[in-house]
Amino acid sequence: MIxxxxxxxxxxxxxxxxxxxxxxxxxxxxxxxxxxxxxAQYQPEHVAIEQVFVNINPKTxxxxxxxxxxAICAAVMNDLMVSEYTALQxxxxxxxxxxxxxxxxxxxxVRLLRLTGSPSADAAxxxxxxxxxxxxxxxxxxxxxxxxxxxxxRLV
Amino acid sequence: MIxxxxxxxxxxxxxxxxxxxxxxxxxxxxxxxxxxxxxAQYQPEHVAIEQVFVNINPKTxxxxxxxxxxAICAAVMNDLMVSEYTALQxxxxxxxxxxxxxxxxxxxxVRLLRLTGSPSADAAxxxxxxxxxxxxxxxxxxxxxxxxxxxxxRLV
Numbered sequence: 001m002i003x004x005x006x007x008x009x010x011x012x013x014x015x016x017x018x019x020x021x022x023x024x025x026x027x028x029x030x031x032x033x034x035x036x037x038x039x040a041q042y043q044p045e046h047v048a049i050e051q052v053f054v055n056i057n058p059k060t061x062x063x064x065x066x067x068x069x070x071a072i073c074a075a076v077m078n079d080l081m082v083s084e085y086t087a088l089q090x091x092x093x094x095x096x097x098x099x100x101x102x103x104x105x106x107x108x109x110v111r112l113l114r115l116t117g118s119p120s121a122d123a124a125x126x127x128x129x130x131x132x133x134x135x136x137x138x139x140x141x142x143x144x145x146x147x148x149x150x151x152x153x154r155l156v
Numbered sequence: 157m158i159x160x161x162x163x164x165x166x167x168x169x170x171x172x173x174x175x176x177x178x179x180x181x182x183x184x185x186x187x188x189x190x191x192x193x194x195x196a197q198y199q200p201e202h203v204a205i206e207q208v209f210v211n212i213n214p215k216t217x218x219x220x221x222x223x224x225x226x227a228i229c230a231a232v233m234n235d236l237m238v239s240e241y242t243a244l245q246x247x248x249x250x251x252x253x254x255x256x257x258x259x260x261x262x263x264x265x266v267r268l269l270r271l272t273g274s275p276s277a278d279a280a281x282x283x284x285x286x287x288x289x290x291x292x293x294x295x296x297x298x299x300x301x302x303x304x305x306x307x308x309x310r311l312v
Contacts, residue, residue: 025228025238032229054214062210065221072181072222073188073229082181 001042002113002127004134011113012042014123024063028070035074047075048133050125051084085132093132157198158269158286165290167269168198170279180219184226191230203231204289206281207240241288249288 001012017034019027049072054061075082088098094108106124109115112131119127157168173190175183205228210217231238244254250264262280265271268287275283 024240025232028225028228029232032233052218054218056214058210058212058214058217061214061217062208062221062224065218066225066228068218069184069222069225070229072184073226073233076181076185077188077229077233084180 001038001044002130002134009112009131009134011115011127013038014119014127016120016122016126024066028066031067031070032074035071036078039074039078039080044080046133047080047082048129049075049082049084050090050129051086053087083133085129085136089136090128090132093135094128157194157200158283158290160290165269165287167271167283169194170275170283172276172278172282180222184222187223187226188230191227192234195230195234195236200236202289203236203238204285205231205238205240206246206285207242209243239289241285241292245292246284246288249292250284 001014003010003012015038017031019030049068052064052068054064056064072082085093091100091105092098094100094112095104097104100108102121105128106118106121109124109127109131110118113127118124157170159166159168171194173187175186205224208220208224210220212220228238241249247256247261248254250256250268251260253260256264258277261284262274262277265280265283265287266274269283274280
């Protein structure tokens with residue numbers, strides 16, 4: 001979670017949701033509920049999520065897809081627009097090089113947000129994605145109306 | 157959507173959510189909202205979902221995972237328990253043979269629910285999953301496919 005005023009970025013919060021072993025529905029519920037709490041607490045205006053690159057095994061890909069689906073649901077059920085960025089876009093935006101290494105991204109996250117400590121790897125990834133959105137995605141009028149449907153005069 | 161009273165199953169409703177081409181978040185939102193409407197309308201007590209078998213390409217697997225994640229989220233955010241069944245379990249429960257063909261499953265769905273028409277393939281799959289849950293998941297033992305009576309040309 002970062003804050004943007006004019007061109008100034010400020011760190012607000014970061015973290016990760018860890019689900020215990022258990023049945024899939026309850027694990028997805030935990031993701032949904034935890035992110036809903038974060039959204040309720042910080043009232044973000046935008047949500048950005050990394051577009052995952054899948055070269056893993058099918059079972060893991062399916063699991064990742066389900067977790068990602070739950071994370072996106074937490075945003076859209078709170079009427080937030082979700083923007084997706086590839087790792088390449090994020091690295092390009094944060095480091096200036098789409099093929100930057102992971103630790104370079106993390107270092108730039110620490111610098112850009114003037115952090116006094118290092119966030120966890122997952123939290124750094126999320127912050128990098130937020131920085132990418134703050135730099136490139138905002139103010140570009142990227143509102144997708146395809147796939148939406150009108151109901152009782154509202155876009156749903 | 158089916159109704160169960162004692163050992164009697166009754167068809168309530170069925171359908172499928174179709175999302176238009178568009179950005180993923182809005183498509184997931186459509187699944188979430190449509191299923192939430194269905195849940196609000198029919199107030200089910202249980203939700204059953206097929207455990208998907210993934211032998212497709214990674215991109216499709218990820219997409220399927222995200223859609224499935226959104227469907228499960230619709231259930232859990234409405235505080236419904238979700239049970240998962242493999243295709244084998246569903247076929248076993250509905251046809252009595254885990255390796256039954258798709259059209260055999262569809263025929264049994266039509267018979268067991270005394271449908272006058274044929275539901276779409278996807279709707280039939282969902283109804284089969286519901287029947288599986290109604291028979292096996294609720295602790296009442298597996299369905300017997302022998303010993304049904306014919307009544308006015310239908311299996312009862």
